[in-house]
Amino acid sequence: MDNLVDYLFDRKFHLDTLNKVDFTQNFLDIPSRINAKIYQGTRLRVFNRVMKNLHINYCDYNFIDTGSGKGKALILASGFNFKEIIGIELFKPLYDISYQNLSKMNLNQRIQIEHGDILSFTPPPGPNLYYLYNPFNERVIKDFFSTLQKNQTFGNDDLIVYLNPRYHTTLTNLGFQYQILLNNLNYNKVVTVYRFDYFLTK
Numbered sequence: 001m002d003n004l005v006d007y008l009f010d011r012k013f014h015l016d017t018l019n020k021v022d023f024t025q026n027f028l029d030i031p032s033r034i035n036a037k038i039y040q041g042t043r044l045r046v047f048n049r050v051m052k053n054l055h056i057n058y059c060d061y062n063f064i065d066t067g068s069g070k071g072k073a074l075i076l077a078s079g080f081n082f083k084e085i086i087g088i089e090l091f092k093p094l095y096d097i098s099y100q101n102l103s104k105m106n107l108n109q110r111i112q113i114e115h116g117d118i119l120s121f122t123p124p125p126g127p128n129l130y131y132l133y134n135p136f137n138e139r140v141i142k143d144f145f146s147t148l149q150k151n152q153t154f155g156n157d158d159l160i161v162y163l164n165p166r167y168h169t170t171l172t173n174l175g176f177q178y179q180i181l182l183n184n185l186n187y188n189k190v191v192t193v194y195r196f197d198y199f200l201t202k
């Protein structure tokens, strides 16, 4: 059923977000691809369920998609009233597709996309919601979030929303507190939300 919903979403708006890209077969000339596994867009129904269960004022938050791929989660985020919507994508061909997808939806003004490595990204002043849908391995997660902690760029109100949190312990080892948001998503996937309190970790 989810497959059909996402297929129809692409068809309705003439988008390309559905087809997966396997980085073991593609972009072999880009060394940092070894930290990334696969491009797969967030499912529409999964995204909406996650957002509705957060119980936050969307307009207080910037939505930051760390590894925005073809722009699917960014497009879906535009259905919520986020302050800013920002995506960073490592692979230029995927960034280019996301640019075209956003153009087709008339969202180029509303959504900012950057081509580059998340490790070179400077977040805007928060509160920020960092969205992670299996973007990269534990080394990148650790480097990115520990740098934000060290610079105190990760604010008390900031959130990490991590779908299918494969590297959960990387975040808890950095001192992030967590809460399971949903544990009965399709295919038994879990969604976890992380916060960081500098006072608690002193």
Ligand SMILES: C[S@@+](CC[C@H](N)C(=O)[O-])C[C@H]1O[C@@H](n2cnc3c(N)ncnc32)[C@H](O)[C@@H]1O
Pocket: 032, 035, 036, 037, 038, 039, 040, 041, 042, 065, 066, 067, 068, 069, 070, 071, 072, 073, 074, 088, 089, 090, 091, 094, 116, 117, 118, 119, 133, 134, 135, 136, 140
């Ligand atoms: C599973 S896809 C998710 C795409 C998008 N967030 C969504 O939910 O529709 C993960 C994406 O992260 C990107 N990625 C991997 N490593 C990255 C890095 N170091 N910096 C930026 N993007 C990265 C991959 O190229 C891929 O497009």
